[in-house]
Amino acid sequence: MNGLPWTQHLILLPILLPLLAGAALIPVNEARHGLKFAVNLVCNLILLACALTLFRFADGGHWPDGLGVYLAANWQAPFGIVLLVDRLSALLLLLTALLSLAVLVFSYRGWSRIGVHFHSLFLFLLTGINGAFLTNDLFNLFVFFEVMLAASYGLVLHGYNTTRIRAGMQYIAINLVASLLFLIGLALIYATTGTLNMADLGPRVAALAADDLALLQIGTVILALAFLTKGAMWPLGFWLPTTYAAASPPVAAMLVLMTKVGVYAIVRVWPLAFSAGPAAGFGLEALYWGGIATIVFGSLGILASEEAGRVAGYGAIISSGTLLAIVGFGGPALLGVGLYYLLGSTLAMAAFLLLVGLTERIRTPGAALLALTMEAFAIEEKPDEPVGVGIPAAMAFLGLAFAASALVITGMPPLSGFVAKFSLFHVLLSVDGPVPWTAWTLIVLILCAGLAAIISLMRFGVRTFWAAGAVQPPSLQLSEAAPISLLLGLCVAMTILAAPLLDYLQRTADMLAQPTRYVERVLGETAVPAPGSMR
Amino acid sequence: MEAVIAISMGVLFGSGIWLILRPRTFQVIVGLMLMSYAVNLFIFMVGRLWVDKAPLTLQAGTPQPGDYADPVSQALVLTAIVIGFATTALYLVIMIGARGLTGTDHVDGEETDE
Numbered sequence: 001m002n003g004l005p006w007t008q009h010l011i012l013l014p015i016l017l018p019l020l021a022g023a024a025l026i027p028v029n030e031a032r033h034g035l036k037f038a039v040n041l042v043c044n045l046i047l048l049a050c051a052l053t054l055f056r057f058a059d060g061g062h063w064p065d066g067l068g069v070y071l072a073a074n075w076q077a078p079f080g081i082v083l084l085v086d087r088l089s090a091l092l093l094l095l096t097a098l099l100s101l102a103v104l105v106f107s108y109r110g111w112s113r114i115g116v117h118f119h120s121l122f123l124f125l126l127t128g129i130n131g132a133f134l135t136n137d138l139f140n141l142f143v144f145f146e147v148m149l150a151a152s153y154g155l156v157l158h159g160y161n162t163t164r165i166r167a168g169m170q171y172i173a174i175n176l177v178a179s180l181l182f183l184i185g186l187a188l189i190y191a192t193t194g195t196l197n198m199a200d201l202g203p204r205v206a207a208l209a210a211d212d213l214a215l216l217q218i219g220t221v222i223l224a225l226a227f228l229t230k231g232a233m234w235p236l237g238f239w240l241p242t243t244y245a246a247a248s249p250p251v252a253a254m255l256v257l258m259t260k261v262g263v264y265a266i267v268r269v270w271p272l273a274f275s276a277g278p279a280a281g282f283g284l285e286a287l288y289w290g291g292i293a294t295i296v297f298g299s300l301g302i303l304a305s306e307e308a309g310r311v312a313g314y315g316a317i318i319s320s321g322t323l324l325a326i327v328g329f330g331g332p333a334l335l336g337v338g339l340y341y342l343l344g345s346t347l348a349m350a351a352f353l354l355l356v357g358l359t360e361r362i363r364t365p366g367a368a369l370l371a372l373t374m375e376a377f378a379i380e381e382k383p384d385e386p387v388g389v390g391i392p393a394a395m396a397f398l399g400l401a402f403a404a405s406a407l408v409i410t411g412m413p414p415l416s417g418f419v420a421k422f423s424l425f426h427v428l429l430s431v432d433g434p435v436p437w438t439a440w441t442l443i444v445l446i447l448c449a450g451l452a453a454i455i456s457l458m459r460f461g462v463r464t465f466w467a468a469g470a471v472q473p474p475s476l477q478l479s480e481a482a483p484i485s486l487l488l489g490l491c492v493a494m495t496i497l498a499a500p501l502l503d504y505l506q507r508t509a510d511m512l513a514q515p516t517r518y519v520e521r522v523l524g525e526t527a528v529p530a531p532g533s534m535r
Numbered sequence: 536m537e538a539v540i541a542i543s544m545g546v547l548f549g550s551g552i553w554l555i556l557r558p559r560t561f562q563v564i565v566g567l568m569l570m571s572y573a574v575n576l577f578i579f580m581v582g583r584l585w586v587d588k589a590p591l592t593l594q595a596g597t598p599q600p601g602d603y604a605d606p607v608s609q610a611l612v613l614t615a616i617v618i619g620f621a622t623t624a625l626y627l628v629i630m631i632g633a634r635g636l637t638g639t640d641h642v643d644g645e646e647t648d649e
Contacts, residue, residue, distance in 0.1 A: 139611055139614070143614065143618070146618045146622065149622075150621070150622060150625065153622075153625055153629070157629065157632075160632070160636075161636075162636050162637055162644065165629065165632055165633045165636055165637065165644065166633070166637070166643065166644035168629060169560070169629055169630070169633055169642060169644070170642070172622075172625070172626050172629060173555065173563055173567070173626070173642075176567050176622055176623070176626065177555065177567070177570070179618075179619075179622070180567075180570050180571060180574045180619075183574045183577075183578060183615055184574055184577060186578075186611075187574075187577055187578045187581040187608075187611075188581070190581055190607070190608065190611070191581040196607075
């Protein structure tokens with residue numbers, strides 16, 4: 001212990017703290033809801049502080065190359081499990097901490113009380129997500145994926161009803177199969193390279209013989225199938241809209257983050273494994289086309305959806321598809337902007353899903369059905385008084401928040417969605433010589449997807465907020481309005497601070513493009529000598 | 536021996552795939568279990584096939600790696616078995632819950648018209 005500065009142990013905190021706190025909360029009686037909530041909240045605040053500290057360390061020159069390496073149980077790489085913080089994982093830890101804080105506060109009033117063990121499951125979910133962002137070992141990644149998924153199975157079913165059970169069964173079955181694929185891929189990678197350490201993988205892949213390399217490529221493709229099932233690439237993402245629509249709003253907001261974990265795993269593993277040697281750039285083209293197909297599928301789906309949960313689900317699919325196409329297109333400049341897009345779309349989508357939970361409340365029972373029937377029979381009914389007069393503050397808040405999240409999701413000015421798309425197009429078009437047709441395809445599809453999202457969200461907005469006569473002022477609690485304001489406030493902050501943030505993300509992407517630095521740092525980290533051996 | 540192992544894994548996995556595509560939840564869970572057996576065997580075999588070799592040594596001095604089986608794949612398969620067991624048990628609970636709430640054991644939660 002003496003040899004290691006205490007700051008290094010901070011790397012372990014985002015995994016250990018929620019795990020222990022979640023376990024400690026299991027025996028506590030559900031009746032003591034306030035206590036459970038308080039423990040969870042304190043835990044989330046500590047995680048936020050920890051994520052902020054790691055964020056500063058990763059970019060502030062605290063560690064060489066901005067890479068913090070933690071040798072678990074003091075085993076030197078590649079023999080032990082290595083935890084690693086770089087700019088990307090620090091950023092995603094911060095995103096997780098902010099999002100989970102907002103979701104937790106939102107669920108305080110009602111959602112956390114409709115079933116048992118919400119807080120324990122929530123904390124275990126955080127353990128899994130944080131662990132997946134921090135680990136540098138493929139098998140450890142599998143374990144954290146399973147922790148995350150097991151907690152999410154419980155959370156999707158939270159508030160047990162028939163819809164959730166039906167959606168949950170399919171969600172669980174698909175993810176169990178995906179986990180098996182994960183294991184097969186893992187086993188093939190271990191069989192060919194003899195290592196599971198991601199940093200150790202790169203040099204070994206580059207040195208493989210041709211027939212072993214083919215086997216390894218099969219292994220990584222099977223592994224990628226498991227990641228892409230989480231990331232909802234077409235045709236692996238059919239589970240997503242049903243699950244989003246069935247899950248309770250806070251859980252659905254956390255699920256948005258989980259799809260990003262799948263994309264993260266690709267971004268993390270691929271450059272380390274396939275940046276040098278004969279297999280450099282392997283599979284990127286498939287990823288690009290998969291992303292394109294996902295955008296098309298998501299756009300068609302969002303146009304066809306009536307229900308808000310499904311609209312959000314297809315929105316998440318579009319955002320996943322855009323990210324995958326960006327990763328597949330390649331290049332650090334594009335990846336940096338892609339990460340900016342990831343942040344904005346995750347925050348806005350989570351805010352939208354939380355809002356959906358509140359808008360259910362303004363519809364009197366049957367109003368939604370009535371609106372549908374009226375449209376089906378083309379009944380035109382003039383409202384008696386102009387809509388909009390005397391809208392209470394709660395309605396104004398909901399409307400404004402809806403508009404803001406819709407602006408980010410569709411990529412309209414002035415919020416961060418526009419900055420993200422504009423920068424994307426700028427990077428795609430600023431090449432020497434003629435712009436490749438793949439870039440044009442991507443631009444056109446992103447624009448079309450944006451248009452589809454606008455149409456779908458406007459339809460939802462008009463029906464919800466302008467549905468004449470059916471609007472009833474909802475009772476809005478501060479604990480429900482504040483988290484949504486926080487998430488949307490972050491989107492606004494991202495817009496204002498776009499330049500420094502994009503600089504940071506550029507450094508992140510540049511670092512990801514230099515896997516040799518990772519290899520040097522991870523394999524070069526020496527174990528701390530045991531106290532007895534220090535003479 | 537390789538052929539026997541490979542064929543048995545293939546049969547297990549193939550039967551599993553057929554079963555998870557069936558409409559009854561019981562068939563799905565049996566399929567998932569068969570597939571996980573196949574995968575566990577596969578992970579185990581990734582450390583190569585050995586006969587009568589220990590995965591670890593307690594002797595002093597530098598051991599000859601060729602005299603020992605690969606311990607990593609055995610450790611991996613142990614973890615995979617435990618996790619697979621836990622998630623399958625979880626699925627079983629939800630299966631029973633679904634049967635209770637929907638009154639049918641169809642995977643969609645409702646009977647399709649014959």
